[in-house]
Amino acid sequence: MLSVYAVLIDGAIYASWLFLVAAGLTVIYGVMRILNMAHGSFYAIGAYAAASLVGWYFNNGVGPVWVGYLMMLGCALAAGLAVGLLIERGLLRFMYGRDEVLMVIITYALLLILEDAMKMVWGVNPYFAYQPYAAMGRSVLAGLKVSNYDLMLVGVSLVIGFALWLWLERTHQGKVLRAVIHDREVAQAMGVNVRRVFTLVFVLGTVLGTLAGALTAPAISVAPGIGVEIIVLAFAVVVIGGMGSIEGAALGALLVGLSRAAAVHYAPQFELFVIYGVMALVLAVRPQGLFGRVLARKI
Amino acid sequence: MRLDKTELMMLGVAVVLATSGLVAPQWLVFLLTMALAKSLVVQGVVMQMRAGLVTFGQGLYFCIGGYAVGMSGHFLTISDLPTLLLIGVASAVALAMILGLLMTRYREIFFAMLSLAFSMILYGMLVKSPGLGSTDGFNVIAWTLFGWSPASGQAPLALFVIIIAVSAVLAVLLHRYGHSSAGAMCEAIRENEVRVEYLGQSPRWVLYMNYVAAAGVSALGGGFMALAAGHIDPEMAYWITSGEFVFIALLGGTSHVAAPILAAILFAVVRTYAIELVPHSWQMILGVTLLAIIVFLPKGLWSLLSGQARRAKAVEAKA
DSSP: OHHHHHHHHHHHHHHHHHHHHHHHHHHHHHHHOOOOTTHHHHHHHHHHHHHHHHHHHHHHOOOOHHHHHHHHHHHHHHHHHHHHHHHHHHTGGGTTTSOHHHHHHHHHHHHHHHHHHHHHHHOSSOBOOOHHHHHTOEEEETTEEEEHHHHHHHHHHHHHHHHHHHHHHHSHHHHHHHHHHHOHHHHHHTTOOHHHHHHHHHHHHHHHHHHHHHHHGGGSOBOTTHHHHHHHHHHHHHHHHOTTOHHHHHHHHHHHHHHHHHHHHHOGGGHHHHHHHHHHHHHHHOTTOSSOOOOOOOO | OOOOHHHHHHHHHHHHHHHHTTTSOHHHHHHHHHHHHHHHHHHHHHHHHHTTOOOSOTHHHHHHHHHHHHHHHHHSOOOBHHHHHHHHHHHHHHHHHHHHHHHTTOOHHHHHHHHHHHHHHHHHHHHTOGGGTGGGOEEOOOOBBTTBOOOTTTHHHHHHHHHHHHHHHHHHHHHHHHHSHHHHHHHHHHHOHHHHHHTTOOHHHHHHHHHHHHHHHHHHHHHHHHHHHSEEOGGGGSHHHHHHHHHHHHHHOSSOTHHHHHHHHHHHHHHHHHHHHOTTSHHHHHHHHHHHHHHHOTTOTHHHHHHHHHHHHHHHHHO
């Protein structure tokens, strides 16, 4: 019984982390039809920014702990805004209207560039910022010791998911966004400034990516290659749920999170296999994903 | 079999390249062997690109080819080079015949993602297989050719000559395939699949055969890579490796069978110097080059060559 709880708790924590990582990816794809391979780099940039700043803060000062959390959020926001604006305004806006597959390759080029840019800024040695993680302590849940930081992650991911849903479904701006998702050209004809929507969405997606990275930084050692590792995971989550769907990403994250947790506890040799296995299975049965809509073929 | 001008030229270049191996330094021979092995994998990527499909998972067949060769040598103690390579190709073709049934239902990014998923599944399985060395992989035993085992200094050069011969023959075959009705159909499918269907052809069948053939070609590259490097590891199936193949394919372009070979050699040479001179900027160079190619040379480097030829002809015609 204990191991069932362990699977559920581990699965929920892992799923919420996955959702954080995948949310930005799915938002960008939904509106802009760009499958953004560079999303992993945004995650890594957020992690680096948070780890270096928070690490510096805790190593040098004796300031209160909560300032450290604020700094994490702050630098995720700042890094996301800067990187998102730079990439969208400086590169992607010249590429709109190209083939979806070509956009994948363009963002793949971006990923390669950003990977080395990060090595130039932060070097190749790992960064640690474990203090925010350790400071929260642990609590006992169903007989298991669980880190409070991980529980907070579940909360944050629920809040972000709900906020995104609320924004998309209940606000005027969200309605405009959905119009663009549904038909870009008609929306434009109705007076929607699609270019501005694109900029907004891309920056939002980037901030979500850096935020995921910043929130993960205290739990891991931040080293080159973390972005490359997570991008395929995020793809799996987004593809399972149906690309461009927030609810889909949440469900995909839950599915992958729970299956991985179950694999880790019962059959560790299948840990990686399970994640991509679920993705391949869902794609085989429902290629448009669980929440995706089927597109009519155009001649 | 009558050879046309392009084919004769390719075979001629192959002969020159093979003989130049006798005087070239050993590191260059090794580098070219590796580049040619990669170019075989890229041929598989290009075959699918011609049909409008971009695969981010050709590393799957690259890895299958490599591991089939490595495991046959290790566990079955087969050391005959043609047998090993055939086993590699056969394993990949068998797998592709199964996966192809599924893959051919998908296009565009779904195809890219699903191919990526399958190669990552293999990666995940290999990483968790201690019997196959997990992340470290294992060494491949020395090869023999019909009972002849090359002396220690001879092996790289012999393999170099063999891979040139195989690449050249394959290039001729692929050149013919490209100009056959099936090859032409691939391009038609890329342009407009629905119209191909209206013409009474089955795009799925064409894509299926193309997918299986591409898998076999790529596995051949993986097999050669295993024999040349003498080592294999799961990294062969990692998606970054597959991304590299897509890069080389775009670098060369899809308009000519020699383009992937040229691009793979260029890639290998530039990489050798870049890693030496600016070790932490190699990926950035790749990324910037990729963007530049997409924007300025969408048909790849080969379009520079063929473009020049066309201009020269135009000048001639005027004169």
